[in-house]
Amino acid sequence: MITLEEIKNNQKIKEFVRQTEKYLDSLGFTDHGQRHITIVSDRARKLARNLNLSKKDEELAAIAGYCHDMGNFLGRDNHHFWSALLFSQIYIDQIPTQELSEIMQAIASHDKDNLNIINNITACLILADKSDVHRTRVKERDIKKIKDDIHDRVNYSVIKNELKISKKNKQVTLKLEIDTKITKPMDYFEIFLERMIYCRKAADFMGYNFALIINNFKLS
Numbered sequence: 494m495i496t497l498e499e500i501k502n503n504q505k506i507k508e509f510v511r512q513t514e515k516y517l518d519s520l521g522f523t524d525h526g527q528r529h530i531t532i533v534s535d536r537a538r539k540l541a542r543n544l545n546l547s548k549k550d551e552e553l554a555a556i557a558g559y560c561h562d563m564g565n566f567l568g569r570d571n572h573h574f575w576s577a578l579l580f581s582q583i584y585i586d587q588i589p590t591q592e593l594s595e596i597m598q599a600i601a602s603h604d605k606d607n608l609n610i611i612n613n614i615t616a617c618l619i620l621a622d623k624s625d626v627h628r629t630r631v632k633e634r635d636i637k638k639i640k641d642d643i644h645d646r647v648n649y650s651v652i653k654n655e656l657k658i659s660k661k662n663k664q665v666t667l668k669l670e671i672d673t674k675i676t677k678p679m680d681y682f683e684i685f686l687e688r689m690i691y692c693r694k695a696a697d698f699m700g701y702n703f704a705l706i707i708n709n710f711k712l713s
């Protein structure tokens with residue numbers, strides 16, 4: 494069974510992640526590199542564990558989380574497909590086809606328009622990825638420039654981000670604390686509504702409700 498540790502040490506994966514950081518930095522994007530993929534991978538594993546998935550599925554969710562954005566250096570559009578295909582090019586002869594397919598499907602689904610979830614690994618990855626909004630994702634250092642860009646502004650405004658899973662209430666909750674001096678919650682919805690719909694679809698698939706709490710105001 495392949496492990497996340499082996500994936501992290503693969504020289505090709507390291508290079509794809511590095512190229513992706515370089516490419517998206519040149520476009521002035523928020524972080525999609527080491528910080529983001531580590532958080533997404535950890536969160537995907539935590540979700541899998543909380544859902545009582547098998548140890549194998551926990552590992553697959555963590556791997557999908559780590560590799561989901563590595564195709565961005567080939568172009569932002571369709572990066573979900575590039576990432577899935579790059580993954581299979583490296584591991585097609587090393588990972589059993591069923592596991593490889595599930596990882597590929599999770600990666601390809603994380604940004605797909607016609608989202609259709611058929612496995613838990615995909616659901617874990619989507620929740621982990623779409624919930625990653627935080628000040629530390631912003632690479633720009635000039636506060637004026639941050640305020641001028643809605644993605645930077647919204648991410649920069651989020652000073653606390655917690656993803657909680659309650660098995661008892663069958664609820665996944667994303668709890669955010671936003672500094673309203675930086676942005677208004679409406680800005681958040683302007684760019685994140687789609688992401689929250691992805692989260693709701695993923696939670697639905699797992700049989701959970703998805704709730705969003707912004708500054709103690711709950712939407713579910």
Ligand SMILES: [Fe+2]
Pocket residue numbers: 561562572573603604
């Ligand atoms: Fe992505």
Ligand SMILES: [Fe+2]
Pocket residue numbers: 525529533561562622
């Ligand atoms: Fe991502």
